[in-house]
Amino acid sequence: xxxxxxxxxxxxxxxxxxxxxxxxxxxxxxxxxxxxxxxxxxxxxxxxxxxxxxxxxxxxxxxxxxxxxxxxxxxxxxxxxxxxxxxxxxxxxxxxxxxxxxxxxxxxxxxxxxxxxxxxxxxxxxxxxxxxxxxx
Ligand code: ZN
Numbered sequence: 499x500x501x502x503x504x505x506x507x508x509x510x511x512x513x514x515x516x517x518x519x520x521x522x523x524x525x526x527x528x529x530x531x532x533x534x535x536x537x538x539x540x541x542x543x544x545x546x547x548x549x550x551x552x553x554x555x556x557x558x559x560x561x562x563x564x565x566x567x568x569x570x571x572x573x574x575x576x577x578x579x580x581x582x583x584x585x586x587x588x589x590x591x592x593x594x595x596x597x598x599x600x601x602x603x604x605x606x607x608x609x610x611x612x613x614x615x616x617x618x619x620x621x622x623x624x625x626x627x628x629x630x631x632x633x634x
Contacts, residue, residue, distance in 0.1 A: 512591040515571060517564040517578060520586045520611060523551045527560065529584050534562065536581060542566070542574055556600055556618040557588075558611050575605075582607045596622060 521530035534546060547563030554561070566574050568591075578587055587607040590599045600613055 507593070509568070511593045512568050514568055514592050515566050516588075516590055516592065517566070517574070518557060518561045518588040518590075519564065519582070520557070520588070521560045523560050526584050527551070530560075530562065533581065533583060533585055537564065540577065542577070543570065544574065553614075555621060556613040556615060558614060579607055584608070586611055588613070 519530050519533060521527045537544065537546070543566075545565040547565070549560070549562050550557070551560045553559060564574075575589060578589070586609040588600075588611070589605040589607070591603050593599055593603070595603075597615060597619060600618060601615055
């Protein structure tokens with residue numbers, strides 16, 4: 499914390515959160531399915547993403563996404579900490595800096611996986627280039 503150049507960011511920079519539940523199709527998909535069903539049964543107001551049995555974006559193995567409001571962090575994250583079982587879970591805030599969100603700002607439950615951050619950077623560069631084309 500002795501970095502005089504450190505910029506202190508307010509938590510209001512966070513628009514919402516994602517939790518990414520990781521699984522291997524052969525060994526831990528059933529556990530991920532049970533976890534997903536338990537999330538629904540617990541009544542959390544979250545948006546559950548599709549099943550991705552293969553790596554997608556920076557995510558190195560199969561996964562599904564849970565999108566949730568910042569106001570639900572204090573109830574959902576402790577619940578996931580107790581119930582994620584054998585599935586590794588990445589929890590990241592969404593700010594205007596997706597690379598930092600998936601690296602420096604990330605929280606992990608269970609085993610920490612190595613995300614493909616260089617791929618994320620390439621995808622973002624491509625996205626930003628196409629946005630510029632739209633406004634040009
Ligand atoms: Zn995400």
